[in-house]
Amino acid sequence: MDKNNIKVRVAPSPTGAFHVGNAQSALYNWLFARKNGGEFYLRIEDTDVERSTKESERGIMEALAWLDLNPDPLKAELRLGIRDGIIHQSQRKSRYHGELERLISSGKAFWCNHTKEELEAEKKRQESQKEPPRHLCNHKHRHHKTVFPATSPENKDWIIRLNVEHESDRKIIFNDVIRGPIEFEARLLGDISIARSLDSPLYNFAVVVDDSDMEISYVIRGEDHISNTPKQILIYEALELSIPMFAHLPLILGPDKSKLSKRHGGTSTADYQKDYLPAALLNFLGGLSYTFSKEIISKEEMVQEFDLAKVHKSGAVFDIKKLNWLNSQYVKMLTPDELRTATGISQIPDAAVPLITERLEKLSEAGEYGYLWEEPEYDVSLLLWKTSSFESVKKALDEVKVIVAGYDFKNGKEKFRKALDSLGEKTGDRGLVYWPLRVALSGKQKSPDPVDIAFVIGKEKTLERIDTALKK
The missing domain is CATH 1.10.1160.10 (Glutamyl-trna Synthetase; Domain 2)
Incomplete structure (x- = not known):
């Protein structure tokens, strides 16, 4: 594989939300492409018509844009089912149809008409003999090299399978870039199903045709696709196409070590x-x-x-x-403007930004600091410190107000805090000074240091909020 012509892809199905596992796969594909001067493509695997939705497709595009993992546009001359520079499997039926016809005509694929009951009986027999489940078709010769019309009633409920040698001792070995050599026995794969009809390819067939047409050089995907790889290699060989390199990423796990769900x-x-x-x-x-x-x-x-x-x-x-x-x-690391944009709260004043960003883990928590730009609302009972009375709280707040009114905020926080500490020593209880002030300024039981709040909202607002508390 030409390392100077790296092409990778991420290929989600628009049947639900864009999973964080897809996001990680997109990131590693993007990193690999950018590191090697290659191309990073997006393919929408929307052949499941019943479950695929435009809303889910928009979600995929929005997620990649939000993460700034924007795919490179595919070139229109590659005869792909392209819309807005992105390949859509739903627009490539004629391409799959032609390749399926080619395989059947050459005898490399065939129509299988075993009933569901026969397939289930075969599966149970294999389970009883502790063999891997697979279909070993003995009807291959009946429709050898026969290509039915896609709409023919003859092939209703039939399936197209790849012709795999059952008695072969061949081992399919591929060198996984992450995991090293991985080996499968071809005979244990059975006759692989590749399409429901000429116009309805199954996953393993469609992705091989797509990846070849897109000139994908490295297929980087989750380890849950390892078992698909030998099947896809057989399809590549049957179609006489170049086989890409494979790399299978580890799964993301939940706390119980099972696959994240x-x-x-x-x-x-x-x-x-x-x-x-x-x-x-x-x-x-x-x-x-x-x-x-x-x-x-x-x-x-x-x-x-x-x-x-x-x-x-x-x-x-x-x-x-x-x-x-x-x-x-x-x-x-956010600037004031970046914080306002990220949180969607335009009222956040510049002075409040350090106080918020120092404490914020989640962006949605920024609203909890609304008292830094809006008047807080609270019940008067919240002003009470432990077993204190309203009279003692009022007296303490009156004395705090005197300190605030006579203090020049340009002199900084430390001298202001020392003045409040001195008042606390005088009253014999620092909590009786700081607790009512905290509530008056924030309306909350838990908040940053009330001195920090005062210096964010300023002297005038601090006095106004103390007055509001005294009037409650």
């Missing part, structure tokens, strides 16, 4: 767009199955370090705590 919580990129920055999610997904030189790493830095052969072989647990931590580190 909806029962573990969020599994689609859409589940994370509200709370996480795309750079943080990419950093997290990149580091799940690869060891980079540092924990916080940009996409561009990943490109420089990425080596496909060094991707981990074992699955990695999706650790939400690690993702939260990474996101918090990226949030700290």
Whole structure:
């Protein structure tokens, strides 16, 4: 394979949300292409008409755009089913039809008319003999090199199979870039089903034709496709096409070490767009199955370090705590404008940004700091400190108000805090000073240091909120 002509692809089905596993696969394909000066393509595998939706396809496009993993446009002259520079399997039926006819005419594929009952009986017999389930067709000769019309009632409920030698001792060996040599016995694959009809190809056949037409040089995908690879190699050979290199990525696991699924919580990129920055999610997904030189790493830095052969072989647990931590580190780097854009909260004042970003793990939590730009609402009972009375709270707030009114905020926080500490010593309880002030300024039991809040909202607002509390 010409390393100077690297072409890779990500090929999701628009039958649901774009899974984080798809996102990781897209990232590694993108990194490999960019590292080697190659092309990164997108293919929409939408042959499942009943389950495929335009909404899901839009979700795929939006996810890749959000992650900034935009695919390279396919060239129209490649005679593919292209729309907007992207290949769609649903627009390539004539292409599959022609290749299926070619295989059948050459005797490399055939129509199989075994009934469901016969296939089930064969499967049970193989299970009882502890053999791998596969179909060994003894009807091959009946329709040898016969090409039925796609609409013929004769082939209703039939299936097209690849003609595989049952008695062959051949071993199918491919050198996985990540895992090394992987071996399968051809005879244990049986006669592989490749299409329901001339106009309805099955997965393994369609992807071989597609990858060949797209000139894909490296097929980089999840390890759950390893068992498909020997079947696809046989199809490549039958069609007399060049076989690409294969690399199978480890699966992303849930906390129980099983494949990540909806029962573990969020599994689609859409589940994370509200709370996480795309750079943080990419950093997290990149580091799940690869060891980079540092924990916080940009996409561009990943490109420089990425080596496909060094991707981990074992699955990695999706650790939400690690993702939260990474996101918090990226949030700290945001400018005021970037924070406002990321959170969708245009009212955040510049002065509040350090106070928020220092504490934020998820973007949706920014709204909890609304008291930094809006007047807080709270019940008067919240002002009470432990067993204190309203009278003692009012007295403390009156004295705090005097300190605020007489203090020049240009002198900084420390002198202001010392003045409040002195008042706390005078009253014999610092909590009686700081608790009502915290509530008056934030309306919450838990908040940043009230001194920090005061310096964000300013002297005038601080006095106004103390007055509001005193009037409750």
